Amino acid sequence: MSVSITPGLVLVVDDHEIIRTLLERSLRIQGHRVLAVASGPEALACLEQHPVELVLLDMMMPEMSGVEVLDRIKANPNTQHIPVLILSADSDTDRIAACINLGAEDYLVKPFTPVILKARVTRCLEKYRLQMREHAYQSLLEEQVAERTALAEQRAIELSRQTTILESILNSMGDGVVVVGLDGDLVHHNPAAEQILGTRFADFLPHAAAHKPPFHTADQMRVYSAEELPLTKAVRGSVIDGMELFVEPSAEKAEQWLSITARPLRESHGMPMGGVAVVRDVSTAKRAEIALRISEERYALAAQGANDGLWDWDLHSNKIYFSPRWKAMLGYTEEEIGSSPNEWLGRIHTNDREHLEARLAAHHRKLITHFEYEYQIMHRDGAYRWMLCRGLAVWNDMGHATRMAGSQTDITDRKQVEQQLLHDALHDGLTGLPNRALFTDRLETALGRMHRSATPNFAVLFLDLDRFKIINDSLGHTVGDQLLIEIARRLEGCIRPGDTVARLGGDEFTMLLDDVQDGPSAQAIADRIQTLLSQPLQFGEQAIFTTVSIGILLSNLHYGSATDIIRDADTAMYHAKLGGKAHAVLFDPAMHAQAMLQLQLESDLRWAVERDELRVHYQPIVTLDNEHIVGIEALVRWQHPQRGLLFPADFLALAEETGLIKPISWWTLHTACTQLRAWQQDIPGAETMWVSVNLSAKQLAQPDVVKQILDVLNETGLNPKSLKLEITEHTLIEYGDVTAEILTQLRQVGIQLCIDDFGTGYSSLSYLQRFPIDVLKIDRSFVSQIGEPGQRSEIVQTIIGLARALGMQAVAEGTETIQQANELRRLSCDFGQGWLFAKALDATAFEALVRAEHANPAYAPFNCDRSLA
Numbered sequence: 001m002s003v004s005i006t007p008g009l010v011l012v013v014d015d016h017e018i019i020r021t022l023l024e025r026s027l028r029i030q031g032h033r034v035l036a037v038a039s040g041p042e043a044l045a046c047l048e049q050h051p052v053e054l055v056l057l058d059m060m061m062p063e064m065s066g067v068e069v070l071d072r073i074k075a076n077p078n079t080q081h082i083p084v085l086i087l088s089a090d091s092d093t094d095r096i097a098a099c100i101n102l103g104a105e106d107y108l109v110k111p112f113t114p115v116i117l118k119a120r121v122t123r124c125l126e127k128y129r130l131q132m133r134e135h136a137y138q139s140l141l142e143e144q145v146a147e148r149t150a151l152a153e154q155r156a157i158e159l160s161r162q163t164t165i166l167e168s169i170l171n172s173m174g175d176g177v178v179v180v181g182l183d184g185d186l187v188h189h190n191p192a193a194e195q196i197l198g199t200r201f202a203d204f205l206p207h208a209a210a211h212k213p214p215f216h217t218a219d220q221m222r223v224y225s226a227e228e229l230p231l232t233k234a235v236r237g238s239v240i241d242g243m244e245l246f247v248e249p250s251a252e253k254a255e256q257w258l259s260i261t262a263r264p265l266r267e268s269h270g271m272p273m274g275g276v277a278v279v280r281d282v283s284t285a286k287r288a289e290i291a292l293r294i295s296e297e298r299y300a301l302a303a304q305g306a307n308d309g310l311w312d313w314d315l316h317s318n319k320i321y322f323s324p325r326w327k328a329m330l331g332y333t334e335e336e337i338g339s340s341p342n343e344w345l346g347r348i349h350t351n352d353r354e355h356l357e358a359r360l361a362a363h364h365r366k367l368i369t370h371f372e373y374e375y376q377i378m379h380r381d382g383a384y385r386w387m388l389c390r391g392l393a394v395w396n397d398m399g400h401a402t403r404m405a406g407s408q409t410d411i412t413d414r415k416q417v418e419q420q421l422l423h424d425a426l427h428d429g430l431t432g433l434p435n436r437a438l439f440t441d442r443l444e445t446a447l448g449r450m451h452r453s454a455t456p457n458f459a460v461l462f463l464d465l466d467r468f469k470i471i472n473d474s475l476g477h478t479v480g481d482q483l484l485i486e487i488a489r490r491l492e493g494c495i496r497p498g499d500t501v502a503r504l505g506g507d508e509f510t511m512l513l514d515d516v517q518d519g520p521s522a523q524a525i526a527d528r529i530q531t532l533l534s535q536p537l538q539f540g541e542q543a544i545f546t547t548v549s550i551g552i553l554l555s556n557l558h559y560g561s562a563t564d565i566i567r568d569a570d571t572a573m574y575h576a577k578l579g580g581k582a583h584a585v586l587f588d589p590a591m592h593a594q595a596m597l598q599l600q601l602e603s604d605l606r607w608a609v610e611r612d613e614l615r616v617h618y619q620p621i622v623t624l625d626n627e628h629i630v631g632i633e634a635l636v637r638w639q640h641p642q643r644g645l646l647f648p649a650d651f652l653a654l655a656e657e658t659g660l661i662k663p664i665s666w667w668t669l670h671t672a673c674t675q676l677r678a679w680q681q682d683i684p685g686a687e688t689m690w691v692s693v694n695l696s697a698k699q700l701a702q703p704d705v706v707k708q709i710l711d712v713l714n715e716t717g718l719n720p721k722s723l724k725l726e727i728t729e730h731t732l733i734e735y736g737d738v739t740a741e742i743l744t745q746l747r748q749v750g751i752q753l754c755i756d757d758f759g760t761g762y763s764s765l766s767y768l769q770r771f772p773i774d775v776l777k778i779d780r781s782f783v784s785q786i787g788e789p790g791q792r793s794e795i796v797q798t799i800i801g802l803a804r805a806l807g808m809q810a811v812a813e814g815t816e817t818i819q820q821a822n823e824l825r826r827l828s829c830d831f832g833q834g835w836l837f838a839k840a841l842d843a844t845a846f847e848a849l850v851r852a853e854h855a856n857p858a859y860a861p862f863n864c865d866r867s868l869a
Contacts, residue, residue, distance in 0.1 A: 007031040007624065008125050009051060013043040013059040013069065014087060016397045019110060023056060026114050027121065028401040035425055040064030040248075044072055047079045049221065051143035054124050054726050056108070059088040059099065067099060076105040081131070083124045086113075086489045090257035111394065119288045120727075126259075127242065130280055133175065134261055137278070140166065141265070148268065176279035177267065180206060180231055182272060196281045198252050204279075206232040211518045216246040234262035234275030244282070257286035313341070313392075315364075315401055320344060329387075329410055331380030338753070349376035349384055356389075364401040371406065374415075386415040428503040430481055431488035439502035439510055443562035446512060450555060459516035461526060462551040462569035463491075466581040471544060479539050482545065494529055519554065519586045526550045526584035534582075549573050559590065602658055604640065605651055609663055613639050617669045617840035619693065620849070621811060621833045624825045628804055631690040631724070633833065634672035635840045636664060654700070673716040673723065675843055680722070683847070685854030692724040692754060697731040706745045720750035724775065728756050732767055740771055749770040755809070759799055768806060776803045779813025780834070797827050 003568050014020040017038070024036045028126045035050060038060060046052070055073065059268040066086060073079045080585045083105035088096060096107050102865030108117060144162055167188070170177045174537035176193030180186055184206030203215070206229060215229075230240045240262035262277040309326025313319075319339040327337045330347065337343045348356060352375035361495040363371040371391040376384040403580035434442070448457050465487065472480040484507065493511060500512040516522050529550065536543045546825025551572030559565050562625055572587035579585060608614055614636060621631040638646040655661040676691040699705055713720055725746065732739055732755070741754055754775035759782055778799050786793045796812070812824050818819045824832055838849065 001664040006125075006129075007033060008053040008129075009033045010121065011033070011043060011046055011050070011052045011055045012036040013055065013061075013066075014422075015039060015061045015063075016058070018397055019058075019087075023112075023117070025094060026117055026748035029114075029667045030118055030120070030143065037069070038071075040066070043069055047073065047076075047082065052079075052082055053128055054121060055082055055084045056087055056121075056804070057084050057104075067095075070099055070102050073260065081128075081135075083128045085120055085124055106536055114286070116292055119285065119292055122285050122288070126280070126285060130175065130259070130261065130278065130348055133173070134263075134278060136261065137169075137177075141171075141276075172279075177276065178204065178231065178279065179274060179276045180235060180471060181274040182235060184232070184235065187274060193279055194260070196256075197281050199250065199409070200247060204229065204231065204277075206235065217246070228376070230260040230262035231275050231277045234264050234277060235272070237264050237272065239263055240277075240811055241417060253258035253281075256281060264554055275711060281527050287747075296744055308409045310345070310405070310407050312403070312405040312448075313796070314403055315393075316403075326408055329385075330377065331407065344377075349378070360404075362393070364404075365623070366399070371404075374411065378809045385410060385412045387411065397570060428488075431485050433488050433492075433509075434500060436502065436504045439500060439504070439568070440562045443512055443565060446514070447555070447562060447565070457515070457517055457555045458521040459525070459555065460553045460565050460569045461511040461513065461522070461529070462553070462566070463509040463511070463529070463548045464572040464573050464577065465576075466547045468507040468546070471546070475539075475542065475544075477552065479542070479544075483544060485534065487546075489759045490532055490775045491529070494525075494532060504566075509571070516554065519552070522554060523584060523586065525727075526552055529811065530582065530584065548583050549576040551576055553587040557587075602654055605654060605658070605660055607668055608638055608640075609639050613641065614664065615639050615645075615842065616668055616675065617842055618672075618675075618691075618846040619833060619840040620653055620838050621831050622837050624812075624829055625833045626819065627837065629689065629850060630763075630831070631692060632676070632846070633692040633726075633840075634694075636668045637840075646651075656696070659698065660830070661696045662698050665694065665699050666712075669693050669709070670712050672713055672718065672740055673718040677716050677718045679847060679850065680718075683851055683854055686850055689850070690724055690752075691725055692721045693729075694723040694756065695727050697728075698730060700727070700739060700742065706742055708753070709746065721752070724752040724754050726754040726756040726777065727765075729758065729760070732771060743771050747774075757813075759795065765802070768802075773806075773808060775809045775811055777811045777813050777833075778829075781818055783812045783814045784816070784823075785832075786820045793823055793827065796824070796829075800827050800829050 005032075010027050011738070012020055012023045012027070012034060014023065014036075015038050020038065024034045027034045031776045035046055035052065037046055041064060043055070043057070047055070057066045057069055061069075066088075070084055070086075073082065074086060082104070084103065086096065086099045086107040087110060088102045088107060099107065099693075099861055103129070106120055144166065146163075148371050167190075170188070170190040171192075173190060173192055176196040177188075177190045178193050179188040186205060186523045189201075194201055209736075230243055230245075231238060240260060243262070245259040245260060247253075247258060247259045249255040259280045259282045260277055262275060264272055265274040265276055267273050274783050287754060296842060297826060299707050307325070309329045310323040311326055314321075318341060320343070322337055322343065324334050327334060330337075345357070352373075353381040356373050356375050359368070359371060360375050361367045371393070372386050372389070374386060377387050379385050388411045389406060389410045391573055392411075393401040393404040396402050397723055415766060426441075427433065428435045443460065445710055465483075468480065468483075471483060484503070487509070488501070488503060491511065495501050495511065495513070496512045502510050502512075504510055513522070514523060515526070530548065533546060533548055537542075551574070553569040553572060555564055555565075557568075559568075568587050568591070571591045575591055576583040576585040615638070617635050617637050618632040619635060620629045621633060622629055636648060636652075640646050652661065652664075655664055672693050674692050676689065679686050680689065699708075702708070709725075710720075713723065727739075747753060751834050752774040753772060755773055756777050757779040758776045760779045771831070776799060778796055782795050782799070800810045809830045810832055811831040812820075812829050813833050815824065815832040815836050816820055817836060819830060820834075841849065
């Protein structure tokens with residue numbers, strides 16, 4: 001409910017321009033006219049010149065204090081009646097009380113709120129005007145009584161006229177006026193009294209003794225009889241000033257608050273003649289006052305019940321008020337913590353205090369708009385808890401911070417969660433070791449430290465478990481995880497303080513070792529790690545032996561980033577794997593150059609098929625008894641735009657590793673079948689010639705491999721009997737029963753199957769009975785030994801005998817000399833293939849060779865000695 005009052009002229013006295021301006025603005029918004037001065041002398045001069053109704057006076061001013069100004073105002077008869085409202089930022093109640101004793105009407109604590117300001121100003125103006133009216137009316141009554149007594153006979157007419165004027169004045173007043181005689185009977189009342197009291201008018205008169213009046217005093221005690229009513233007391237000679245009565249609500253009116261002033265009425269010779277009461281409805285102001293009190297109580301309760309601890313720092317006195325909740329957050333009672341700033345700052349962790357004080361100072365100097373900081377503070381139990389503190393300062397017109405208040409929130413739980421999340425983000429979830437991100441960060445730190453100062457070199461070890469996939473596949477991932485955890489613990493036992501061991505992922509670990517000067521030192525550390533990890537790990541009844549391949553990199557190679565270091569250490573580890581596993585290899589810059597060459601080769605290989613850079617060369621397979629060409633082996637070549645013609649040894653391993661072997665193999669099969677079919681159609685006598693093509697393991701693993709092979713035959717028109725597919729022993733065994741089923745389907749349509757490089761792979765020969773094999777190709781390593789001094793041909797003889805016994809044919813690969821050819825004939829080998837007859841030729845050269853042979857059946861293209869010497 002808003003408070004309405006007739007605007008008045010208010011004088012604001014304050015040496016602080018900001019506060020003076022704020023007060024002037026707030027009062028003008030409320031409708032008042034305002035005079036504003038900055039010192040006591042100006043205020044006294046202004047009061048002499050203007051009809052001021054209220055003074056808002058600052059207590060603390062440099063030239064003349066507010067106490068001196070108040071004393072001068074109350075000592076001057078012309079100004080002593082003006083109410084004074086004290087303004088103070090000082091919480092010293094004794095000083096405020098002294099001002100009240102000097103005659104101040106009320107006080108207002110800075111910083112103020114508009115609501116409190118309005119309520120206090122309204123109350124003071126209302127009281128002042130009421131007093132002025134009362135004084136005026138009392139003076140007027142007394143004057144009239146005196147005049148009637150002295151000039152009763154002479155001025156009867158004038159008295160009547162004055163009475164009429166008085167009644168007009170009373171009737172025009174906003175305050176209610178009620179006059180009763182000595183017997184309590186109503187003598188006079190103005191319309192305002194009836195309007196204010198309404199149906200309760202009769203209850204206000206002394207004759208209300210017959211029932212309980214609906215009034216309560218300010219202390220909420222009920223007025224039970226007319227004897228306690230203001231008018232009754234006035235008739236009996238009492239003076240009542242500003243008595244407040246609360247009126248219970250009725251059907252006609254809501255509850256009311258009335259301010260009552262009552263005086264006895266006396267004749268000129270002093271004899272009592274009744275009483276008069278002035279009634280003012282102060283409900284609006286009272287409701288505002290109650291609302292303000294409730295708001296203040298609500299704020300106090302909120303402060304007590306808030307989860308945050310509140311603090312208020314008086315920077316002038318250097319004392320801090322700590323709320324009970326603030327103290328309880330640290331485990332203390334209200335009496336156990338005083339008001340010294342050290343009660344707060346002295347408990348803050350040494351790592352945080354300097355930063356906290358720096359931020360406080362920055363806020364006091366307005367370098368930052370508000371204060372906020374997270375710190376650790378000691379609890380009563382000795383443990384540190386995390387707090388979030390926020391605050392805001394108040395500055396005077398000189399720009400100096402005079403007060404600061406804020407809150408403290410316990411964020412220990414949140415900090416613990418954050419720290420756990422940070423730990424999880426930087427550590428491996430399985431082993432608890434630092435992960436790649438944390439290892440990279442520490443490696444960057446070590447690198448930066450080495451660049452900034454002449455610190456000792458460091459080494460990085462990249463470790464990869466050997467045969468980990470086999471352990472996982474055979475014993476399960478649970479055992480695999482336990483193995484990784486145990487490896488992590490053993491590696492932790494290898495390092496010194498300041499070193500770091502991390503898990504990058506899978507079975508890969510890295511180590512950062514400080515103060516490693518050279519390769520031999522790093523190699524010695526790697527050997528110790530190999531020895532430690534080679535000890536068996538026991539999981540239940542299962543003992544597991546494992547080894548690691550280690551790549552070593554020294555920091556003296558002038559690296560610029562941790563990523564490059566990890567990359568090259570990984571490269572060294574890869575070379576350790578190539579060296580037979582369980583090895584440690586020191587990185588050499590040439591390794592990186594080789595890796596980059598391989599990367600470029602991989603990129604080029606991916607474009608080779610699309611750019612038509614692949615070629616198929618054909619090497620003849622001849623019958624050893626007459627050296628006629630009966631078949632060919634299709635061999636892929638790569639016509640590299642910069643490196644020239646590359647052989648399979650240069651790129652097929654890379655194709656296997658990258659998966660490009662599949663498109664290359666299918667392209668080779670399709671090209672070879674297309675070419676053979678063309679020769680069969682164009683060259684007389686070539687109709688029975690067959691082509692042998694390698695079938696890779698990745699092709700064999702495709703579920704639709706049979707369909708794709710048959711599709712190639714259908715597209716090219718080649719008879720299945722003209723195709724022989726070569727498969728390595730390893731591929732046959734790796735894919736087991738699935739391979740047997742696929743090969744059986746291929747064999748059923750007429751495609752013949754060859755085992756390539758026979759004798760170099762699987763030790764058991766039982767698979768020869770499981771798979772439908774037609775041809776054994778004797779590996780060149782066995783053929784090359786035939787004819788050499790001191791060498792024997794028993795292995796080749798055994799393979800040829802095995803093939804004949806199983807109904808298979810034998811092809812001797814790598815036949816390069818006449819002695820080898822003659823010995824193979826003696827051993828009854830079916831076919832030969834090698835440089836003795838011809839190298840692999842491109843399609844044009846091979847076609848010329850075939851045409852020459854078939855044009856003259858007596859033509860012997862190779863001229864090999866067939867003697868059995």
